[in-house]
Amino acid sequence: MSSTRQHDQSDDHRDDTATVDPGIIFDDPGDASDIHVPQYLIEGGDWDEVVTEQRAAADHVIVVNMGPVHPSTHGLLRLVLELDGETVLSLRPSIGYLHTGIEKTFEYRSWAQGPVIATRAQYVAGIFNEAVYSLAVDKLLGITDAIPERANVLRVMMMEVNRIASHLLAVGSGGMEIGASSVMEVCLRERERCLEFMEAVSGLRMNNAYIRPGGVAIDLPVDGLDRLRELTKQLRRNLPELAGFTLDNPIFRQRTRGVAYLDLTGCMALGVSGPTLRSTGYPWDLRKTQPYCGYENFEFNVCTADSCDAYGRWIIRLDEMRESVRILEQCVTRLEESAGERHSIDHAEVGAFSDLALGGDGQGQSFDKVRELWSSMETLIHHVKKATQGFHVPAGQVYQAVEAPGGELGCHVVSDGGTRPYRVHLRDPGFNHVQALPIITEGGMLSDIVMAISSLDPVMGGVDR
Amino acid sequence: MSTQFPERPQSRARRSRVSEAAVSAAQAADTMQVTYLGEADGVWGSGSGTGDVSGFGGLKRTIALPQQSRPPYGSWFDEALAEINSEVGAAVSRVFVYYGELTLFTSTERLGDLMRTLRDDPHLRFEVCCSVSGVHYPEQPGSELHVVYELLSITHNRRLRVEVAVPDIDPHVPSVTAVYPMANFHERETYDMFGIVFDGHPGLARILLPDDWIGHPLRKDYPLGGVPVQFDGATVPPPDQRRNYRL
Numbered sequence: 101m102s103s104t105r106q107h108d109q110s111d112d113h114r115d116d117t118a119t120v121d122p123g124i125i126f127d128d129p130g131d132a133s134d135i136h137v138p139q140y141l142i143e144g145g146d147w148d149e150v151v152t153e154q155r156a157a158a159d160h161v162i163v164v165n166m167g168p169v170h171p172s173t174h175g176l177l178r179l180v181l182e183l184d185g186e187t188v189l190s191l192r193p194s195i196g197y198l199h200t201g202i203e204k205t206f207e208y209r210s211w212a213q214g215p216v217i218a219t220r221a222q223y224v225a226g227i228f229n230e231a232v233y234s235l236a237v238d239k240l241l242g243i244t245d246a247i248p249e250r251a252n253v254l255r256v257m258m259m260e261v262n263r264i265a266s267h268l269l270a271v272g273s274g275g276m277e278i279g280a281s282s283v284m285e286v287c288l289r290e291r292e293r294c295l296e297f298m299e300a301v302s303g304l305r306m307n308n309a310y311i312r313p314g315g316v317a318i319d320l321p322v323d324g325l326d327r328l329r330e331l332t333k334q335l336r337r338n339l340p341e342l343a344g345f346t347l348d349n350p351i352f353r354q355r356t357r358g359v360a361y362l363d364l365t366g367c368m369a370l371g372v373s374g375p376t377l378r379s380t381g382y383p384w385d386l387r388k389t390q391p392y393c394g395y396e397n398f399e400f401n402v403c404t405a406d407s408c409d410a411y412g413r414w415i416i417r418l419d420e421m422r423e424s425v426r427i428l429e430q431c432v433t434r435l436e437e438s439a440g441e442r443h444s445i446d447h448a449e450v451g452a453f454s455d456l457a458l459g460g461d462g463q464g465q466s467f468d469k470v471r472e473l474w475s476s477m478e479t480l481i482h483h484v485k486k487a488t489q490g491f492h493v494p495a496g497q498v499y500q501a502v503e504a505p506g507g508e509l510g511c512h513v514v515s516d517g518g519t520r521p522y523r524v525h526l527r528d529p530g531f532n533h534v535q536a537l538p539i540i541t542e543g544g545m546l547s548d549i550v551m552a553i554s555s556l557d558p559v560m561g562g563v564d565r
Numbered sequence: 566m567s568t569q570f571p572e573r574p575q576s577r578a579r580r581s582r583v584s585e586a587a588v589s590a591a592q593a594a595d596t597m598q599v600t601y602l603g604e605a606d607g608v609w610g611s612g613s614g615t616g617d618v619s620g621f622g623g624l625k626r627t628i629a630l631p632q633q634s635r636p637p638y639g640s641w642f643d644e645a646l647a648e649i650n651s652e653v654g655a656a657v658s659r660v661f662v663y664y665g666e667l668t669l670f671t672s673t674e675r676l677g678d679l680m681r682t683l684r685d686d687p688h689l690r691f692e693v694c695c696s697v698s699g700v701h702y703p704e705q706p707g708s709e710l711h712v713v714y715e716l717l718s719i720t721h722n723r724r725l726r727v728e729v730a731v732p733d734i735d736p737h738v739p740s741v742t743a744v745y746p747m748a749n750f751h752e753r754e755t756y757d758m759f760g761i762v763f764d765g766h767p768g769l770a771r772i773l774l775p776d777d778w779i780g781h782p783l784r785k786d787y788p789l790g791g792v793p794v795q796f797d798g799a800t801v802p803p804p805d806q807r808r809n810y811r812l
Contacts, residue, residue: 196773203758204782208789208804239664368719371693371747389722488809495630498664499715499726501695510696512713516628518605520809523783527696527715535750564773 161189168197172277172550175560177534179549186546191538195531198564206524210490211237212453214521216309218511221526222562223306224269227262227298228504229526229562230311231255232511235392236500237313240493240515243445250438251315251445252394257328257431258298258310259393259502260424264335265294266505267417267424271342274414274554278355283345290338297331300324303462315444315454317463325435332428339425343418356411360540360552363408370536374507374529375420376556378404379412386503398427410555420505449491452483490519506530506557526565530558603628603704634662641723642667648689652682668726673738676729680744683716683725691716691725694741697751699759701733701784709733710761714741714748731761733784740766758783 167178176197182189202221206214218233219226234255238244272287295305300321302310310317321327346352362372364380377384383402387395403419405412444454457466465473473480495517501510507529514523533556541552605626637643642662649657649669656679659670671679683691696715703709708730716725731738740763741748752763753772760781763769771778780787789805801807 196771196775199773201782204787204789242664368692369746371695371745373693384719390724495628496663497630497668497700497713497726498666499696499724501717501724508695508717510715512696512698512715514630514700516603516630518628523698523700525696525698525713527698531750531754532695532747535747 158185166549168194172553174273174553174558177553177558177560177563179537181546181549183546188541188544188546188549191541191549193534193537195534195560195563198560200565202565203524203526206521208520210488210519211313211493211521212490214524215312216307218524218526219307219309220561221565222504222506222509222528222530222559224559224561225262225266225505226307227258227311228502228509230309231259231393232500232502232504232509232526233513233524234311234313235502236498236511236513237493239498239500240496240513241313241450242494243314243447243450246445247315248438248442248445249394250319250435250441251443253431253434253438254316254320254443255311255393256395256398257428257435258301258308258316260427260431261294261297261331263505264421264424265291265298267421268294270505270554270557271414271417274410274551274557275346275352277550277554278352280346280349280352283342286338286341286345290335293331293334297327300327303458309463312444312454314447314450315442317444317454317456318458319443320435321458325432328428328432328435332425332432335421335425335428339418339421343415346414353411355547356409356414356551356555357407358409358411359544359548360410360413360555361408362536362540366536366539370539371532372507372536373532374503374505375413375416376507376533376536378402378416379406380408381406386501386508390501392500392502398430400424400427410551413555449486452486452491492517492519493521501527504529506559506562507533509562526562528562528565530556530560530563531565534558534563631661631663633659636660638662638667640665640667641721645689645723645725648686649679649682652686653678656682666724666726668728670728670730673729673731676727676741677739677744679727680714680741683727684744689718690720691718691723693717693719694745694748694751697741697748697755699755699761699783701759703733703785705730707732710736710759712738712755712761733760736761737764738762739764740769742766757781760784 162183164181164183165178166181167173168176170177170179173179178194178197180192180194182191200220202217205217209217214233214237215230218229221229235244238247268287268291272284272291275281275283275287298308298310299305301324302308302318304310362370362376362380364377364382366372367377367380367382373384381404383404385402386392387400388402400423401419403416403423405415444451455466455469456463457469458464473483493515495515497512497514499510499512501508503509508527509529510527512523512525512527513521516522536556537549537552540556541549544552605628636646638646638660639662642660645667646657646660646669653675656671656675657669658672661668661670669679680694683689693716694714695717696713698713700711700713701709702711710733711728711730714727716727717723718725729738736759738761740752742752742763743765749767750772752766753769755761756763756766756769757771757773758781770776774782789803
């Protein structure tokens, strides 16, 4: 039988182990006897020896590098841990492994190309990035109030479908990381319905580039409303299954209750928002407090819990999915009423980028547009100019925030009056929330780190941008 | 039929004959306080003087952000400014109100006092510093680098922006982490991307880029790079060196 064994070259420690078991083979420390470097040798032995040796090293603090490719860190998140046994003495998050320079890229693309870039930041909830960027540009253009009703409802619809998809992934991967693989199966199954719906509407499963300044890219497909009705029906029937799997399960309760505790004071000090803030019982939801896209016209509840822990955040995510289904059901009615209305603002330049059609291979120019381009020289010239130059946005700076699945997603946009953004900064909730990891994990167990991360739900694409 | 954009108040004031004199006087007074961003000439940029066959090559245009606002500012802004001025004197050097958002310019010396007042004063109570980010204005000598703080008052449900400018030869700004602990990562990111040094920050290190990275990518003089793709004898320049519209 072979085993892994620690051999510390410090003098005192060598003496201890030597008296316990003279049969262990040591390297000759030679002149390097004052170097405290543990060596792990693989050789024959017995577990008793290993245990005895480890007992002697019980007061040693070891540094563990968790990530950046650890399967339970939700992506490329690296945690530097100091562990005393299984107790976390300190945790330092290290990020940047998925940095793609998105904010720099914005400055070299036109305003209309912005959503295509923004959606790639927090890719699990990409629609929200598009939405916050488009709302900020709308504000700079001064057209916030001129956005057609149908465009706003379509924006809300896609955001809520995306919220459900994002929460499903947060809940599912959180469940799987603590061993509840059935939860992940249910979540992926339901998320697939959401993604299929988003594909039917926008042409793409992810990175949709659907919400644009001035409205949305494409109107609902012919069978869009039927699909939406079917989606809400399925979600309403299937989502409660998740609660049944987990909430009363004793193992699940022990893994989540009292874990990753962060009360209101801590949330305020660390600027924490979203489900984590609401798990302290504070009903702060930007959809209610600072409504955008006409959220004030929808009926829904702000979901809270009062346990301040991972269990509360789990319940909040389940409840929010139910509320999102409620909003989607209201979207059905509103879309029926607004059938035939425009899906984007009627403006020669801004609206030109929302005049697309769906093909078998995704978004593209509509056949009518292509026919016109090939039959009229002037139309072609105008089209090329619009597509290469884009539209001008008045100079100034704005900050727009939306309630993304993880919390407040902000977008600070500076325009110099030209056809490209001067500066775009995305304030991702995950980036802010990673700061809260030390305070909710230190002093706890190593295994609780996994639940802490999944309860905050940072997505590295958004954290690193 | 095309939707008309609503006019911004500023442009309406400029067109009105009655207030034209007042506006031009105000403009003259504020000449030094315009956020100047440079000049654009011709239709095509990044190759100015070459390749512009549009006939618009002689056009010149000054690029500037909207000017400083004058009281009354409307909404809750006047009340809040009165409160700020009574608490921290003349900490706010300039006030901008556009798109319904309030921006307060301050100096690096008064930033700490202003932030503490904004957080602690019961009439202000901006508890959350949502975001800290930088903007690089290379055409503004002496104040090239701006730091922008986005504050949120959950108590009053208000938002506010605080802005401070520093020269890029000495880019030092006091850290606000003592007032807003949540600004820790945001300041590290701003340091990483703009090279703005936040004095008093507990651990100012690069956060997104590797520690040994050279340069600060979000500065305007940092090239975007790009992969040189070769076609039969020709090359595709990096995106920041391609011809594009400027006006």
